[in-house]
Structure formats: C-alpha cells, structure tokens
Amino acid sequence: MLEFPYNTDCDLLGKFKIDTEYDIVTVRQVIRQYAKDMGMGIVDQTRITTAVSELFRNMYNYAGGGEVLIERGEVESHNALIVTCMDQGPGIENLELAMSDGFTSGQGMGYGLPGTKRLVDRFEIQSVLNEGTTVRIMKWK
Amino acid sequence: MSELLNVQNAKERIDRIEDILASVAAGDLDARIQSDIEDDFSGIEAAIDLLINDLTEELRQREKMQKDLENKLSKIQDQQKTILQQQEDLLELSSPVSKVWDNILILPVIGTLDSQRTQVMMENLLQKIVETGCTISILDITGVPTVDTQVANHLLKTVTAARLLGAECIISGISPAIAQTIVHLGIDLSVIRTKATLQDAMIFAMKQSKRADEMRTLSNIALTNENVD
Numbered sequence: 001m002l003e004f005p006y007n008t009d010c011d012l013l014g015k016f017k018i019d020t021e022y023d024i025v026t027v028r029q030v031i032r033q034y035a036k037d038m039g040m041g042i043v044d045q046t047r048i049t050t051a052v053s054e055l056f057r058n059m060y061n062y063a064g065g066g067e068v069l070i071e072r073g074e075v076e077s078h079n080a081l082i083v084t085c086m087d088q089g090p091g092i093e094n095l096e097l098a099m100s101d102g103f104t105s106g107q108g109m110g111y112g113l114p115g116t117k118r119l120v121d122r123f124e125i126q127s128v129l130n131e132g133t134t135v136r137i138m139k140w141k
Numbered sequence: 142m143s144e145l146l147n148v149q150n151a152k153e154r155i156d157r158i159e160d161i162l163a164s165v166a167a168g169d170l171d172a173r174i175q176s177d178i179e180d181d182f183s184g185i186e187a188a189i190d191l192l193i194n195d196l197t198e199e200l201r202q203r204e205k206m207q208k209d210l211e212n213k214l215s216k217i218q219d220q221q222k223t224i225l226q227q228q229e230d231l232l233e234l235s236s237p238v239s240k241v242w243d244n245i246l247i248l249p250v251i252g253t254l255d256s257q258r259t260q261v262m263m264e265n266l267l268q269k270i271v272e273t274g275c276t277i278s279i280l281d282i283t284g285v286p287t288v289d290t291q292v293a294n295h296l297l298k299t300v301t302a303a304r305l306l307g308a309e310c311i312i313s314g315i316s317p318a319i320a321q322t323i324v325h326l327g328i329d330l331s332v333i334r335t336k337a338t339l340q341d342a343m344i345f346a347m348k349q350s351k352r353a354d355e356m357r358t359l360s361n362i363a364l365t366n367e368n369v370d
Binding site for chain 2: 021024025028032042043045046047049050053054057101108109111112114115116118119
C-alpha cells in the first residue's frame with residue numbers, strides 16, 4: 001500500500017465503499033460538499049469532483065469496486081483535501097502507458113488517469129499486478 | 142411379591158416416560174409425564190417435565206424470531222421492488238424528448254449520466270428523430286453537475302448516432318467550471334457543436350432550420366423553372 005511520505009496531521013473525514021454506479025454519485029457528492037466546506041470555489045469543486053469521479057469509475061469498471069478515504073490536512077503548508085482510492089483489482093500492467101493521453105485498456109476514452117492528474121495539485125499512484133491499485137490525489141485550498 | 146409388583150410398576154413408569162419423550166420428539170409439545178405417584182421416579186419425571194417446558198419455551202421463541210425475520214425480509218424485498226420500479230420510472234421520466242419547433246427537438250438532461258441512463262436517453266432521442274423527421278436536436282446539460290470522461294464519451298456517441306440518422310446535435314448548458322474541467326481532462330469535444338445557453342442553441346437551431354427551408358424553396362423554384370423551360 002501507498003505510504004504517506006509527509007509529516008502531516010490529517011483528519012479523517014470519511015471512509016466509503018464503491019460497489020455500484022450509484023455509490024460513485026453519492027460519494028462524489030460528499031466530496032463536493034467537503035470541498036465547498038473548505039472554501040474552494042466552484043471551479044475547484046468541479047475539478048476535484050470530476051477527478052474523483054474518474055478514479056471511482058476506474059475502480060468500478062476495472063476492479064469491481066474499492067474503498068475511498070477522505071482526509072483533510074496540512075501538506076507542505078497547503079490546506080489540502082486528500083482522497084485515497086484503494087482497490088484489490090488486477091492492477092495496472094504498464095503505469096507509464098496508463099498515464100499517457102489516449103490510451104485505454106477498456107472501452108473508455110483514455111483520458112481518465114492523465115486527465116485526473118491535470119485536475120489536481122498532487123497525484124500519486126501505486127499498482128501491483130494481481131494485487132490492486134492505490135491512487136491518492138490532493139487539492140490545495 | 143411386592144418386589145415383583147414394583148418391577149412391573151417401574152416398567153410401566155419407564156414406558157410412560159419413553160412414550161412422552163417420543164411424542165415430544167414427534168412435535169407434541171403439550172405432552173407431560175405429570176405422575177401423581179411419589180417415589181424414587183418422581184424426581185426424574187419432574188426433571189424431564191421441566192426440560193420439556195424449557196425446550197417448548199425455546200422453540201416458541203425461535204419460531205417467533207423466525208417469523209419476525211421473515212416479515213422483515215419480505216418488507217425489505219417489497220421496498221427493494223419499489224426502489225427498482227422507481228428507478229425504472231425515473232429512467233423513463235428523466236429523458237423526455239420534445240419537439241419544440243418545426244424541425245427542432247430538445248432533450249434536457251438533469252442529474253447524473255450513468256451508462257444505463259445514457260442508453261435510454263440515446264434510444265429515446267434516436268427514436269424521436271426517426272418519428273418526427275427533425276434534423277436538429279439540442280441536448281441541454283445545464284442540469285448535469287459533473288462531466289467526466291465517461292459522460293463526455295456518452296455524449297460523443299449520442300451525437301455521432303444522431304448524425305448517422307441525419308440529425309445535427311447541439312449541446313448547450315456547459316457551465317464555465319465544466320468547460321475548464323473538460324479542457325484539463327484533455328477531452329476533445331470540438332467535433333460537437335456547442336452553445337453556452339439553451340437560448341443560444343435555440344436561436345442557432347432556428348436559423349439553421351430557416352436556412353434549410355429557404356434552400357428547399359430555392360431548389361423547388363429552380364426545379365419548377367427547369368420544368369417550365
């Protein structure tokens with residue numbers, strides 16, 4: 001699993017499971033609300049919501065679901081909203097390829113992961129074949 | 142003599158106990174030994190009666206719990222049925238396609254576009270295009286709060302399918318925040334004609350439609366002239 005390389009105090013805001021398409025919608029609404037509560041503008045709210053939506057869909061489509069951790073904390077003197085998505089899916093064979101625009105192993109457009117990276121301030125990914133994938137994104141306030 | 146009688150007596154008593162236990166085992170929980178004779182057997186008989194009492198009580202409670210659980214289960218199943226029914230209704234309700242002008246269809250999309258809903262939406266739109274012969278359709282996504290790559294993909298597919306049927310699709314109602322997000326995601330929507338508001342889309346559609354009308358009239362005149370010549 002992904003290790004937290006930062007010396008931070010994080011408040012756990014919530015822990016959710018993504019099992020159905022409906023979960024994708026409810027959890028991303030929760031995240032939009034947290035972003036709003038932190039004082040993010042409408043554009044940043046939309047960005048983080050879209051970013052997590054991409055990650056949730058990946059978990060749902062490729063790993064059959066997963067877990068989501070929502071935290072809030074101080075990272076490198078930024079007030080950050082941190083979302084960690086963990087799944088026990090097949091893992092990503094070629095991370096470099098998966099992170100490049102236009103590549104998809106499924107039916108998608110191939111902009112999910114690279115697009116998500118552009119939408120957030122920090123993007124970390126770790127994947128082990130046949131064990132699962134963990135993605136953590138952060139958005140500064 | 143008296144000893145013999147006792148043995149005879151004891152055999153009867155044991156037979157009775159066996160009978161009672163057999164009927165309890167067979168499900169008759171009201172059976173009790175209830176002997177009036179006071180002797181060495183009385184203690185055992187009373188103890189067996191007590192055990193049967195306890196067993197009866199346990200069984201009754203278990204039955205009650207089972208019934209409760211079954212009731213709850215059937216309630217939950219009913220609720221689930223209702224939810225599924227409502228979801229289906231919602232799918233139908235949430236994708237209305239209406240003809241608003243001679244040649245123009247409008248499909249207002251509100252809420253979340255999951256794959257199932259987009260499927261219904263696309264089917265409704267294509268069906269309506271064929272039924273009405275309209276050549277311009279407006280997809281208004283003002284009510285869609287999040288456009289991720291999957292939603293964009295669905296929109297692209299819908300527009301392409303409509304185009305195959307000879308109808309032009311205009312997408313309206315993309316908010317500034319969503320526009321920025323789409324650009325960052327890297328999705329290319331330039332193949333789709335988009336307008337900021339439903340009003341803009343409507344004006345554009347009516348102009349297009351008018352132009353098409355004029356062209357038709359012109360070609361009709363040209364045809365008539367040819368015939369006259």
